[in-house]
Amino acid sequence: MRFLTSVTSVLALASGLALGAPSPSKKPKPNTKHPKTIDDFQALAIQSLREAEARKPKGEPGKNGCTLKNARVRRDWEALSKPERKEYIRAVNCLWDLPAADTTFSAAQNYFDEFVAIHINLTDFIHGTGNFLTWHRYLMHLWEETLRNDCGYKGALPYWNWFKYQDNLKASPLFDGSDTSMGGDGEYFAHNGSIAGAGQVWLPSGEGGGCVKSGPFVNRTINMGPIRPAMQGYEPVMTNQLDYNPRCQRRDLTNAASAYFTNKNLWEVLLGPHSISIGHFQDELQGPYGTLRMHGAGHYAMGGDGSDVFSSLNDPAFYQHHAMVDRLYWIWQALHPQIADTINGTRTFRNQPPSPDATVDDPLDVGVLGEHLPIKSMLDTLGNDPLCYIYA
Numbered sequence: 143m144r145f146l147t148s149v150t151s152v153l154a155l156a157s158g159l160a161l162g163a164p165s166p167s168k169k170p171k172p173n174t175k176h177p178k179t180i181d182d183f184q185a186l187a188i189q190s191l192r193e194a195e196a197r198k199p200k201g202e203p204g205k206n207g208c209t210l211k212n213a214r215v216r217r218d219w220e221a222l223s224k225p226e227r228k229e230y231i232r233a234v235n236c237l238w239d240l241p242a243a244d245t246t247f248s249a250a251q252n253y254f255d256e257f258v259a260i261h262i263n264l265t266d267f268i269h270g271t272g273n274f275l276t277w278h279r280y281l282m283h284l285w286e287e288t289l290r291n292d293c294g295y296k297g298a299l300p301y302w303n304w305f306k307y308q309d310n311l312k313a314s315p316l317f318d319g320s321d322t323s324m325g326g327d328g329e330y331f332a333h334n335g336s337i338a339g340a341g342q343v344w345l346p347s348g349e350g351g352g353c354v355k356s357g358p359f360v361n362r363t364i365n366m367g368p369i370r371p372a373m374q375g376y377e378p379v380m381t382n383q384l385d386y387n388p389r390c391q392r393r394d395l396t397n398a399a400s401a402y403f404t405n406k407n408l409w410e411v412l413l414g415p416h417s418i419s420i421g422h423f424q425d426e427l428q429g430p431y432g433t434l435r436m437h438g439a440g441h442y443a444m445g446g447d448g449s450d451v452f453s454s455l456n457d458p459a460f461y462q463h464h465a466m467v468d469r470l471y472w473i474w475q476a477l478h479p480q481i482a483d484t485i486n487g488t489r490t491f492r493n494q495p496p497s498p499d500a501t502v503d504d505p506l507d508v509g510v511l512g513e514h515l516p517i518k519s520m521l522d523t524l525g526n527d528p529l530c531y532i533y534a
């Protein structure tokens with residue numbers, strides 16, 4: 143019954159409250175009464191968080207003094223100025239030039255690879271699990287912090303706004319191949335599409351599939367994976383998941399995958415039938431067995447190395463994609479405050495092999511990247527150390 147209360151209260155909120163100060167941008171005014179677009183839901187989330195903050199005893203900020211006013215603001219890649227995008231790119235290149243954090247994974251040649259290695263090593267325990275959303279939230283935080291602390295980046299982690307350029311990813315500022323993008327499409331590589339949804343969904347090939355041919359990372363080498371390549375024609379690393387396998391980064395921008403980024407699918411998880419519990423939300427976001435949904439769609443839209451569940455971090459746009467996954471989680475939490483701190487699921491990939499339920503005290507294993515904080519420290523982006531951020 144809790145979820146009914148939650149949905150009802152959100153609807154009441156949506157219909158009963160006017161927006162605050164008008165946005166200085168020229169975008170159409172968000173419709174928080176009948177939210178449909180990502181901008182509508184974004185405005186509704188901020189409204190809901192303002193309400194929550196106002197309900198707190200006066201002057202009581204989050205545990206780390208975090209408030210809506212002083213929180214770090216993660217923005218759309220497209221909303222960043224070109225110099226800001228270049229700063230982010232400079233920091234990513236800096237990370238690529240730093241030595242690996244330790245020697246646990248011998249194939250990791252640099253700090254960028256360290257993130258890839260840790261994700262490969264834990265794949266079966268951080269997807270289709272109770273910690274999927276919080277583990278990846280923590281990873282995004284660590285990536286952002288590393289860029290800032292080790293590479294002098296001053297900004298916040300930017301996100302890929304899925305709900306623009308779905309029909310033409312090559313035109314997106316994220317993938318247009320310019321020096322302010324994450325690189326463009328790969329070279330043409332003849333292949334027969336990609337397989338998604340546990341073998342049940344076939345996606346036609348895009349026009350790439352080979353090495354990324356333009357952009358700021360064009361000469362970079364990736365060193366691990368693929369483990370479970372989704373794209374036809376890629377050979378997996380067969381002997382050991384963490385084997386050294388140096389090569390170019392490949393991509394196949396696939397509009398057939400980004401076509402899953404629809405307002406209907408968005409509504410389903412944020413306010414519709416799949417928003418009623420964290421279990422419903424995360425299952426629909428990741429896709430029930432044998433289907434493709436928005437989390438997977440982003441991976442398949444990048445195609446190539448970005449579509450391997452183990453080693454997709456080899457595509458630097460992984461981070462903008464997962465920032466968007468986290469943004470949807472953040473919006474869902476803001477719209478469903480009564481159940482925002484709940485988790486659901488076990489400790490193994492779709493409970494295979496069977497394992498106990500995850501609890502909020504479970505530590506999040508991030509290898510040497512950071513402290514193994516409990517899940518509960520990742521449930522509120524405004525309330526608990528170390529998080530203090532919002533999306534705009």
Ligand SMILES: [Cu+2]
Pocket residue numbers: 261268269278451
């Ligand atoms: Cu992952």
